[in-house]
Amino acid sequence: MRTTIQGVKVPALGFGTFRLAGQTCRDSVLHAMHIGYRHIDTAQMYDNEEWVGRALATSGVGREDYFLTTKIANGSHAAPNVLSSTDESLRRLGVDYLDLLLIHWPIQTVPLGETLEAMLALQDQGKVRHIGLSNATPSIVAEAENHARIFANQIEYHPLLGQEHLCGMAREHDFMITAYAPLAMGKVADYLVINEIAAELGVSPMAVALAWLLEQDKVVPIPKATSEEHIAENFTALDVRLSPQQIAAIDALPKDRRLVNPSHAPDWER
């Protein structure tokens, strides 16, 4: 299953790698590729690009057949650092190009335009196919759109947190909402409604949460899992079809549980 963004087909379910390290990271990414995931998310700040790269290299999947994202670290927003750190990412990942390069967090110390101009230069050089943002609020997305065509905004999004404004912008401007922490880090399983729907359909609560995201235009969830069992279970979400009533029941859950909110986060209401 694929989601079309700006005419580009992106695998609709990705695989997150935050907190995966070393051989475990390599094994989990390799399991994911063997199960059928074709969209892998990493970041310079995860310190695991080399291990992701080792998995990709031995997966047997050709470079054109998977979608790979990494993110620029907070200390690398200045133009020269964007260029050098992306070269380092490419080297560690063992690839010639990235499908998507994101600014991991909006920060105040370097003008957004400077970072985006450097990313556009990488696009011109063929090192990066698409560029985008992560943790960007509506006003930051609007500012970025003055400088470049934004392909994605990767944000926290799951059944317990609403993102109506940004999802509306994504549909209107045709960019991807990459839903991070799509399982609310496992907390979706604590909710009765989600468990009831899972029981009705004979699937796991995680698959229900992912199916709710997959139903939405422009939204691509990237669950992370370590064990082969969890990785496979999450992949079953691609076959889950929720009824309008089931979607409405999940829509009605309180949408105020933001789990990722570090001190450097932007003012989310901006």
Ligand SMILES: NC(=O)c1ccc[n+]([C@@H]2O[C@H](COP(=O)([O-])OP(=O)(O)OC[C@H]3O[C@@H](n4cnc5c(N)ncnc54)[C@H](OP(=O)(O)O)[C@@H]3O)[C@@H](O)[C@H]2O)c1
């Ligand atoms: N851009 C950003 O600032 C940002 C921030 C956070 C995350 N992300 C990205 O989004 C990805 C996903 O977010 P996340 O890792 O924070 O949270 P998540 O995907 O919502 O949840 C991951 C947690 O759920 C568990 N889990 C996964 N599948 C399960 C299953 N089928 N049954 C039971 N438990 C299951 C995992 O355990 P096990 O690992 O033990 O299987 C892990 O503890 C990250 O890996 C990263 O790539 C980006």
